[in-house]
Amino acid sequence: MTELHTEVQFLKGIGPRVAETLATKGIHTLEDLLYYLPFRYEDRINPRTIEQLQAGEMASVIAEVRTSGLFKTRNMPIFEMTAGQGRSKLKCLWFRGGYLEGKFKPGALVALYGKVEFSSFGRGGLQMLQPQFEILHEPDVEGDAPPESEEQKHFESLEIGRIVPIYEAAGKLNARWFRRTIRTALEQMPREVASTVAGNASLPAAGALADAIPAAIRGRMGLIARAEAFWHAHWPDAGESFADLQAARTPAHQRLIFEELFFLELGLELKRRNARMQSGIGFAISDQVRTALKRVLPFHPTQAQKRVLKDIADDMAQNSPMRRLLQGDVGSGKTIVAFEAATVAMENGYQVAMMAPTEILATQHYLSARRILEPAGYRVVLLTGSLEAEHKRAILGHLERGHAQMVIGTHALLQDKVEFERLGLVIVDEQHRFGVMQRMKLMRKNSEVQPDVLVMTATPIPRTLALTLYGDLDVSVIDELPPGRTPVSTKVVSDERAGEVWEFVRKTVSGGQQAYVVYPVIEENEKDTGLKAAIKMYDELRKKVFPELKLGLLHGRMSADEKDEMMRRFKGGEVHILVATTVIEVGVDVANASVMVIEHAERFGLSQMHQLRGRIGRGKAKSYCVLMTGGKISDEAQQRLDTMIRTSDGFEIAEKDLELRGPGEFFGTKQAGMPSLRVANLIRDRKLLELAKSEARGLVDGSTKEVTQEEKRIAVQYLKTHWNRRYGLVEVG
Ligand code: ADP
Ligand code: MG
Secondary structure, eight states: OOOSBBBGGSSOOOOOOHHHHHHTTHHHHHHHHHHHSSSSSEEEEOBOGGGGGOOTTEHHHHHHHHEEEEEEEESSSEEEEEEEETTTTEEEETGGGGGGGTTTTTEEEEEEEEEEEOOOSSSEEEEEEEEEEEEEEEEOOOTOOOOOOOOHHHHHHTTSSSEEEEEEOOBBBBBBHHHHHHHHHHHSOOOOOOOBOOOOOTOOOOOOGGGOHHHHHHHHOBBBBBBHHHHHHHHHHTSSSSHHHHOSHHHHHHHHHHHHHHHHHHHHHHHHHHHSOBBOOOOOOOHHHHHHHHHOOSSOHHHHHHHHHHHHHHHHHSSSSOOEEEOOTTTSOHHHHHHHHHHHHHTOOOOOEOOSSSSHHHHHHHHHHHHHGGGOOOOEEEOOTTTHHHHHHHHHHHHHTTTOOOOEGGGGGGGGGGSSSEEEEEESSGGGGGGGHHHHHHTTTTTBBBBBBEEEEESSOHHHHHHHTTTTTTEEEEEEHHHTTTOOOOEEEGOOOOHHHHHHHHHHHHTOOEEEEESSBBSSOSSTOOOOOHHHHHIIIIIIIITTTTTEEEEHHHHHHHHHHHHHHTTTSSSEEEEEGGTTTTTOOTEEEEEEEETTGSOOHHHHHHHHTTTTSSSSSSEEEEEEEEEEOOOOHHHHHHHHHHHHOHHHHHHHHHHHHHHHHHHHTTTTTTOSSSSSSTTTTHHHHHHHHHHHHHHHHHHHTOHHHHHHHHHHHHHHIHHHHHHHHHHOO
């Protein structure tokens, strides 16, 4: 019998070539195919007559092709097709539609879907611009029409008179192909004899589409049976609410979405539990340690810092290894928290590795660590890629022999030759720049016990993403800024008013403060017209605008030494205005800088602007962020700018960013380990995600009592065979 993990190329009608095309959509198995849900539905139960159409609405119409042809206008070729029902006619236009020639044979039956508008061509009437279409029936050519097979008739009955699923095409495989293939696959699956609402544990398993979600959970969530859900999501009944279908809110959709989220969370929960069960280091929090902690602290911690410090100390005192994510907006004071955690480890005779994403940041942490930790007697070293070989060897020696208690570095720390005498704590700053794998690699640098891990991120991660991306970590949040900060005042200004902005910068500098001016690119690009670039503007600002001031330039193509030198000079006040690209985005700390001008702000991502803005507002002086726009502002760009003005709450900004860009783009790269979800959407389905999480947790920690051991075994087994491949949830046990 066909199993869900049967590869698609073994299905009827699918050869190796088609299988290859399907693979581009991530469809490898029968199950993948079933999960390839329609991206929309067309209501062809009662398709509108042309007479009923109204300008402005989205509508689907089934009509007969009358005439079609390509005509050339001054600007471009336009393909025109007129479809009719009796006397009524509807004109359809496709710009640059040359590829449509020969497609529409007079007399063919077509389904059209698109926006109805008043015709701007010819004699008025209504038209559809670039409608989606499907040819339902080629015209019967008298005499040589082959007799229709039963199968043909069966499929054609699927195209009209019902709600029809529309699938995203893949290469040459169009919506109709998917419709037929998936339909056939479904017909070959045993249809579960379940009542629609589950919760009926006594039901026999129904072959390949048996339910792996324990009955009690299905019951609580009101989930329909799995086989049922696949059928209805692909082939909704006539009575189904059309709006619910489009919004993926039908019971069938909800069931499939929950399932996906549930198994994802189950995987993460199992990972979490496994990590817990490994033996780690139980650090002692003795009086001696407490004294050291107090000695290290340069200021009174905020309430939020105290709270997360307690979370961390509690974790560290446990025998199981700490796996904690520390989230805190830029400037919320995560660094000192990390140093306190380091102190606990070092006082217990263990070493600490702290990894930062850039040399600038590593160096900055290193300098603070020396200032704060060395007076307390700990030896801190810096390890980056740009160190000279000899110096590097010496540092490696110190670490291996345990002469240095703490190392701060870039990903250079991950190299195999970096060895520790006794690594006890790993701190990873700005996590999303590193992959999960890198985190694990550092952890393995102690082969005897699992070191504790503290992951810090300044990008506030929306809860929904935190649950999926870091679902295996415990989370602490610093939601309070250190005292004495005045909120940054933010304005959007067109660069036509640059003169005023520069005057304002000049006043700020003469008042003893410093400023950043940020550009989206380093150099002008021949193709990219009109984008101001850091190098050129540095020259212009230095020579023409601020001849009397000291300007500095900082960008990603400078060597690490040059960058460090520039940061040092800016920090030391030798440089008044730092012209930079986004290299200053992460973590750079110069309290005396109180103005930030971002040019071409319309080009920057929301989280990115927020990070940049976080560089100011760190000192006593009132700070200003000027978002200068110079260029076309898209709708989305406008929303980004509005959000920046409305709020400085990192979480709110992150949520908005996620909403605007979608989870895939949110982190800029896929390497962050974002699972790709097939039916669930982290933004739309947040509520289900929370529920899935708590059900998964209940199942793993045993607090869900109604679930039998056998059901739990089935769920875990199912996860291993079906979802591991997809999510790469390695080492799920
Ligand atoms: P983050 O890494 O979270 O962006 P930092 O740790 O760099 O923030 O802290 C930002 C600034 O605030 C630093 O100059 C730091 O010394 C200062 N700071 C942190 N915590 C406090 C506090 N409790 N009281 C006063 N200043 C603090
Ligand atoms: Mg930081």
